[in-house]
Structure formats: structure tokens, C-alpha cells
Amino acid sequence: MVNIIRNPVSYCEDLENLMVSIKNSESFSHTSWSIAELQVLRVHIRNHYRIQQQGICAYCRQRVSLQSAANCHVEHIAPKSKYPQFMFEPKNLCVACADCNEIKKEQETLGEEPDPICNGNDRVLYPRAASSFYIVHPHFDDYDEHIEIFNGHYVDKTEKGHFTIGACKLNRRLRAFGWEETLISEPELNCLMTDFLGADDAIVKNEKLQSIKRALVKVS
Ligand SMILES: [Zn+2]
Known part of the structure; x- marks a missing residue:
């Protein structure tokens, strides 16, 4: 550009x-x-x-x-x-x-x-x-x-x-x-995955899982 x-x-x-x-x-x-x-x-x-x-x-x-x-x-x-x-x-x-x-x-x-x-x-x-x-x-x-x-x-x-x-x-x-839906980048997804794997509380873990799902819905 x-x-x-x-x-x-x-x-x-x-x-x-x-x-x-x-x-x-x-x-x-x-x-x-x-x-x-x-x-x-x-x-x-x-x-x-x-x-x-x-x-x-x-x-x-x-x-x-x-x-x-x-x-x-x-x-x-x-x-x-x-x-x-x-x-x-x-x-x-x-x-x-x-x-x-x-x-x-x-x-x-x-x-x-x-x-x-x-x-x-x-x-x-x-x-x-x-x-x-x-x-x-x-x-x-x-x-x-x-x-x-x-x-x-x-x-x-x-x-x-x-x-x-x-x-x-x-x-x-x-x-x-409002915010435009944009594709999630690999580093962002990695970050979410790391959060998910690192969470030991069941509720937090579930929240992180929902975040990953939402991010992947945007991609598809
Ligand atoms: Zn312009």
C-alpha cells in the first residue's frame, strides 16, 4: 500500500x-x-x-x-x-x-x-x-x-x-x-487454545471453550 x-x-x-x-x-x-x-x-x-x-x-x-x-x-x-x-x-x-x-x-x-x-x-x-x-x-x-x-x-x-x-x-x-466480523488469525486462535488448556477451573474452561467456538464460527 x-x-x-x-x-x-x-x-x-x-x-x-x-x-x-x-x-x-x-x-x-x-x-x-x-x-x-x-x-x-x-x-x-x-x-x-x-x-x-x-x-x-x-x-x-x-x-x-x-x-x-x-x-x-x-x-x-x-x-x-x-x-x-x-x-x-x-x-x-x-x-x-x-x-x-x-x-x-x-x-x-x-x-x-x-x-x-x-x-x-x-x-x-x-x-x-x-x-x-x-x-x-x-x-x-x-x-x-x-x-x-x-x-x-x-x-x-x-x-x-x-x-x-x-x-x-x-x-x-x-x-x-458496529465491529466488522473478521477472520481470526492463527496467533489469536493459539492464544485462545493456550488459555483453554491452562484453565483449571471448570467454569473458566467452559468460557474459554465458548470463545474458541465463537471464533471458529466467524471463520467458517
Ligand atoms: Zn475514503
């Missing part, structure tokens, strides 16, 4: 010219992103990051669609509503699943978007340091250093991990559906 995106998207001359003309137009705003003229650019960016990220969402690490744009959104890490100047900035872009992208977007609409950049939204140059961002930045941060995924549960290891889990509501499936 890709921990950091190593190759930001690049643009051919035609796309560069297109971006310049859109940015220089009087009506340019963050909503310009959706105009029909930019379809070719959006496809280019989506395809690039879909491959770079090996079909995995930058935030929840679940699969994004390999075919459809519907579950493979182009994500602006610093939101384009606050930072329209970074709309086409390669290092501000990645792909995210529909849920992560929508949840971030929803927060923007409510005006509760946690600001991912510390120093206001009037900067001209895109920040180059991971420390400038509150969020686990897919171009700058090693995901595994910040977030551990355990049986579908997202656990923060750092402040950035904590922020990202909150901003994208990464534990949304756990909240909605």
Missing part, C-alpha cells in the same frame, strides 16, 4: 493553458472546478492519482472505483472553497472515496471545515512542509505513522491522525454497523 504519493500530477502544455485561462477569467472561483470545460483536466488528475494511490482512498484507505468517477473523487487537500489559488496545485490533489470527500465537503458547507493550513488562506505559495498541515497529508506524511487501522477501527497515533479521523469521520462504519 502506498504510504506517501511520490509522483504529483503533471500537466501538458494544453492543460496548462486551459488552467491559466480559467484562473484568469473574471468569474473564477472555487465553483469553476465543476465547469464542463475542465472535464478533460479532472479526468487527467483522477486517472493519475488513482494509479499513484493504487486505487486506495487517501484518508480511509478503502478502495476507490477504478472505472467510475462516482466513487473516485478528485480531492483538494486544502479545500478549494478556502484556497481557490491551489485548485490545480499538484500537491494539493489526490483521490478519495465518495464518503471521505462528501464528509469533508459537508463540513465546508456548514462553515465548520477544520482549516488544514495554519497560517490563513491568503498565502501564494503552496506549503511544502508537512508541519503546515493539521491533516495527514498524502503527499507529505507517512499514513502509518499517524493512523493504525485495526479490524476496521481507525486509531490515532498522533495529533494529525486524530485530526484526520475526526475531519473525515473515519470510524463512520463502526458507528453505523
Whole structure:
């Protein structure tokens, strides 16, 4: 799994010219992103990051669609509503699943978007340091250093991990559906067996046996 995106998207001359003309137009705003003229650019960016990220969402690490744009959104890490100047900035872009992208977007609409950049939204140059961002930045941060995924549960290891889990509501499936049933691993089963064999009290022994049964039912 890709921990950091190593190759930001690049643009051919035609796309560069297109971006310049859109940015220089009087009506340019963050909503310009959706105009029909930019379809070719959006496809280019989506395809690039879909491959770079090996079909995995930058935030929840679940699969994004390999075919459809519907579950493979182009994500602006610093939101384009606050930072329209970074709309086409390669290092501000990645792909995210529909849920992560929508949840971030929803927060923007409510005006509760946690600001991912510390120093206001009037900067001209895109920040180059991971420390400038509150969020686990897919171009700058090693995901595994910040977030551990355990049986579908997202656990923060750092402040950035904590922020990202909150901003994208990464534990949304756990909240909605509870723990996902997962296959028991060999070491876990060994552990249960050792407990069972080591128990000398009949009641405890029976409890351990029930645990093993439940674990094996999950496997089958
Ligand atoms: Zn996601």
C-alpha cells in the first residue's frame, strides 16, 4: 500500500493553458472546478492519482472505483472553497472515496471545515512542509505513522491522525454497523487454545471453550 504519493500530477502544455485561462477569467472561483470545460483536466488528475494511490482512498484507505468517477473523487487537500489559488496545485490533489470527500465537503458547507493550513488562506505559495498541515497529508506524511487501522477501527497515533479521523469521520462504519466480523488469525486462535488448556477451573474452561467456538464460527 502506498504510504506517501511520490509522483504529483503533471500537466501538458494544453492543460496548462486551459488552467491559466480559467484562473484568469473574471468569474473564477472555487465553483469553476465543476465547469464542463475542465472535464478533460479532472479526468487527467483522477486517472493519475488513482494509479499513484493504487486505487486506495487517501484518508480511509478503502478502495476507490477504478472505472467510475462516482466513487473516485478528485480531492483538494486544502479545500478549494478556502484556497481557490491551489485548485490545480499538484500537491494539493489526490483521490478519495465518495464518503471521505462528501464528509469533508459537508463540513465546508456548514462553515465548520477544520482549516488544514495554519497560517490563513491568503498565502501564494503552496506549503511544502508537512508541519503546515493539521491533516495527514498524502503527499507529505507517512499514513502509518499517524493512523493504525485495526479490524476496521481507525486509531490515532498522533495529533494529525486524530485530526484526520475526526475531519473525515473515519470510524463512520463502526458507528453505523458496529465491529466488522473478521477472520481470526492463527496467533489469536493459539492464544485462545493456550488459555483453554491452562484453565483449571471448570467454569473458566467452559468460557474459554465458548470463545474458541465463537471464533471458529466467524471463520467458517
Ligand atoms: Zn475514503
